[in-house]
Amino acid sequence: MVEPEFRRFDTRALHAGQYPDPATGSRAVPIHQTTSYVFDSVDQAAGLYNLETSGHIYSRISNPTVAVLEERLASLESGVGAVCTASGMAALHLAVATLLNTGDHIVASRNIYGGAFILMNHTLPRFGITTTFVDPRDPEEFAKAIKPETRLVFAETLGNPGIEVLDIDAVSDVAHAAGLPLCVDSTFSTPYLINPIEHGADIIMHSVTKFLGGHGVAIGGAIVDGGRFDWEASGKFPTLTEPYEGYHNITFTEEFGPAALSMRARAEGLKDFGACMSPANAFYLLQGVETLPLRMARHVENTKHVVELLDGHDAVEWIKHPSHPSHPDHDLAKRLYPKGSGAILSFGVKGGRQAGRKFIESVKLASHLANVGDAKTLVIHPGSTTHQQMSVEDLETAGISEDLVRVSVGLEDAEDICGDLDKALKASQR
Amino acid sequence: MFISLDGKQVHGATGAVSFEGRSDPIVVLIHGAGMDRTVWSQQTRFLAHHGFRALAVDLPDHGKSEGPVLESVPALSDWIAEISDHFGEKIHLVGHSMGALTALHAAGHHKDSVSSVSLLGVGASMPVHPELQEAADANDVKAAQLITSWGHGTKHHLGNNPTPGLSMTGGTQALIESATRGVLSVDLAACSSYEEAVVAAENIECRTLFLLGSEDKMTPRKSAQPLIDAVSAEKEVVDFSSTGHMVMIEEPDLVRQKLLAHMASS
Numbered sequence: 135m136v137e138p139e140f141r142r143f144d145t146r147a148l149h150a151g152q153y154p155d156p157a158t159g160s161r162a163v164p165i166h167q168t169t170s171y172v173f174d175s176v177d178q179a180a181g182l183y184n185l186e187t188s189g190h191i192y193s194r195i196s197n198p199t200v201a202v203l204e205e206r207l208a209s210l211e212s213g214v215g216a217v218c219t220a221s222g223m224a225a226l227h228l229a230v231a232t233l234l235n236t237g238d239h240i241v242a243s244r245n246i247y248g249g250a251f252i253l254m255n256h257t258l259p260r261f262g263i264t265t266t267f268v269d270p271r272d273p274e275e276f277a278k279a280i281k282p283e284t285r286l287v288f289a290e291t292l293g294n295p296g297i298e299v300l301d302i303d304a305v306s307d308v309a310h311a312a313g314l315p316l317c318v319d320s321t322f323s324t325p326y327l328i329n330p331i332e333h334g335a336d337i338i339m340h341s342v343t344k345f346l347g348g349h350g351v352a353i354g355g356a357i358v359d360g361g362r363f364d365w366e367a368s369g370k371f372p373t374l375t376e377p378y379e380g381y382h383n384i385t386f387t388e389e390f391g392p393a394a395l396s397m398r399a400r401a402e403g404l405k406d407f408g409a410c411m412s413p414a415n416a417f418y419l420l421q422g423v424e425t426l427p428l429r430m431a432r433h434v435e436n437t438k439h440v441v442e443l444l445d446g447h448d449a450v451e452w453i454k455h456p457s458h459p460s461h462p463d464h465d466l467a468k469r470l471y472p473k474g475s476g477a478i479l480s481f482g483v484k485g486g487r488q489a490g491r492k493f494i495e496s497v498k499l500a501s502h503l504a505n506v507g508d509a510k511t512l513v514i515h516p517g518s519t520t521h522q523q524m525s526v527e528d529l530e531t532a533g534i535s536e537d538l539v540r541v542s543v544g545l546e547d548a549e550d551i552c553g554d555l556d557k558a559l560k561a562s563q564r
Numbered sequence: 565m566f567i568s569l570d571g572k573q574v575h576g577a578t579g580a581v582s583f584e585g586r587s588d589p590i591v592v593l594i595h596g597a598g599m600d601r602t603v604w605s606q607q608t609r610f611l612a613h614h615g616f617r618a619l620a621v622d623l624p625d626h627g628k629s630e631g632p633v634l635e636s637v638p639a640l641s642d643w644i645a646e647i648s649d650h651f652g653e654k655i656h657l658v659g660h661s662m663g664a665l666t667a668l669h670a671a672g673h674h675k676d677s678v679s680s681v682s683l684l685g686v687g688a689s690m691p692v693h694p695e696l697q698e699a700a701d702a703n704d705v706k707a708a709q710l711i712t713s714w715g716h717g718t719k720h721h722l723g724n725n726p727t728p729g730l731s732m733t734g735g736t737q738a739l740i741e742s743a744t745r746g747v748l749s750v751d752l753a754a755c756s757s758y759e760e761a762v763v764a765a766e767n768i769e770c771r772t773l774f775l776l777g778s779e780d781k782m783t784p785r786k787s788a789q790p791l792i793d794a795v796s797a798e799k800e801v802v803d804f805s806s807t808g809h810m811v812m813i814e815e816p817d818l819v820r821q822k823l824l825a826h827m828a829s830s
């Protein structure tokens with residue numbers, strides 16, 4: 135039997151989007167630390183500006199180092215293209231700003247990153263875009279919340295911080311039945327653990343800051359365009375299917391077909407809002423992507439040990455990780471995430487808020503900070519940090535109790551991680 | 565732009581430049597099996613702004629053109645000749661793969677319609693791997709994967725796309741996946757059953773350009789040689805190293821330049 139011959143995932147993590155620089159032979163991706171690019175001629179410059187030809191003009195719109203990361207992420211996600219941004223939040227904003235207009239509406243999972251929740255619940259309404267939040271575990275709720283003015287369905291592949299597992303196939307069916315694209319934030323899963331496009335997602339958003347970058351050294355974001363959503367058949371997306379006066383009356387679906395969204399996001403959102411990724415950050419983040427498969431395998435392996443430690447620990451009230459049989463999505467996770475359902479988990483410390491605080495103050499190896507997906511083990515108490523701007527009511531709907539501690543399991547020796555957590559847990563009970 | 569041929573709606577991209585009030589020569593770009601106008605996105609706008617009325621057509625039942633799908637290369641070439649009739653003038657033809665056979669046949673048999681012909685990813689015969697045909701018959705996504713895999717040179721599998729942020733292989737695969745069900749199967753059968761390529765090439769009287777990839781696994785470079793040898797009209801052959809079947813996507817800049825120079829001197 136013949137099979138398609140593509141470079142495999144681990145190879146693409148190292149090579150996609152780049153071959154050695156023909157001018158210098160540089161094997162590593164060079165950092166093109168430049169704002170602009172010399173034109174060959176007036177005609178060539180005009181062609182670039184007019185999207186007749188492609189190439190770089192100005193680093194707010196595109197940059198060769200950033201482009202390598204973009205193409206690499208597009209390749210790892212099996213998408214048609216990607217646009218990198220200054221941060222994950224900028225990526226989410228870019229997706230929304232490219233597709234939605236004032237008066238439009240989003241249906242979103244309510245168990246998402248606190249920053250994304252605030253953007254949708256408080257900030258976007260100032261621009262006339264509103265959101266209905268629903269239980270990510272219930273595809274029916276997504277269906278019921280869809281209104282005539284809905285333009286986007288949004289959820290995290292693995293939710294925050296209860297690690298709710300999104301049934302991407304079911305929710306994308308709901309979205310597609312309504313002529314809407316599904317955008318997933320795959321930050322916690324990364325392309326190593328799941329390919330959301332295969333399951334029906336249309337747009338993938340990443341905080342590249344996290345596991346993709348992997349070392350906690352640079353902020354960055356990306357949207358990956360799946361290229362499978364039929365914008366014209368949907369008829370709800372004039373930014374892609376009608377002439378854009380801001381760019382010589384280009385109709386993006388007409389000229390770029392499957393890549394319409396990527397092209398518009400760059401030509402408009404990146405160009406006009408300007409939240410581009412810097413070449414130096416793209417370089418740092420690329421170093422991380424190169425070892426993504428190795429790191430994720432280890433993150434997941436270490437997580438197993440941490441779950442074992444917490445399971446039945448005297449100081450632990452409950453534990454939330456899809457690998458644990460008590461997790462409501464345990465079976466779904468087994469189906470969608472054969473390699474493991476990520477390295478972020480949460481648990482409740484016996485003794486509530488006070489004990490939680492003591493635990494955080496007693497860890498010696500794990501770092502107490504507001505990030506996830508670092509090579510180092512991180513812990514946080516969301517109620518007093520990432521989600522602190524949310525009312526108790528909103529906290530509750532987001533599934534965050536006051537005793538909740540979130541752990542992002544790092545790459546240290548598993549025995550050291552477990553030893554540290556165990557000691558701090560014991561200390562929390564004194 | 566939409567035009568009407570035989571009462572059917574035919575769609576084509578014009579690089580967002582209207583044909584109205586222009587008398588520039590017309591170039592019609594013809595896509596390959598299971599694809600549509602957007603494979604020419606790197607050439608259409610450029611040609612539209614460089615002295616041509618460019619029309620990257622969607623063949624019947626592809627892209628936004630009405631069906632039914634045409635089942636043979638001669639039928640496709642008659643249809644292309646009707647476009648020339650529609651505008652009442654000779655047209656330049658640029659074709660890729662099945663579209664190249666179509667352009668070739670039109671240049672050989674509708675001489676009054678064609679001012680020049682450019683053939684990308686072409687061979688004297690286009691046998692289709694039986695398992696590819698089978699996958700296409702079954703509307704299996706594997707067909708798109710096989711074409712994508714064979715269609716791009718080794719180097720371009722990893723990308724380094726001149727269009728920042730886009731994946732060449734990802735784009736090709738998504739495009740073929742978007743084809744109307746059943747269309748790829750008919751197209752591939754049209755390619756493999758076409759046996760008149762060399763005769764058509766012998767008949768050609770207009771200037772002919774071959775743009776060929778050295779790593780083309782769909783129509784290997786050597787399969788183009790009988791066609792090149794058969795063309796007695798003025799001809800040019802451009803070989804692209806490290807390039808596969810999707811020449812206009814893999815080497816967009818050179819393809820633009822070569823097309824422009826070729827048509828300008830035709």
Ligand SMILES: Cc1ncc(COP(=O)(O)O)c(C=O)c1O
Nearest residue numbers: 221222223247319321341343354
């Ligand atoms: C799931 C998720 N999405 C989005 C973001 C926002 O990304 P960034 O901090 O890169 O803007 C974060 C983290 O802050 C996150 O954890």
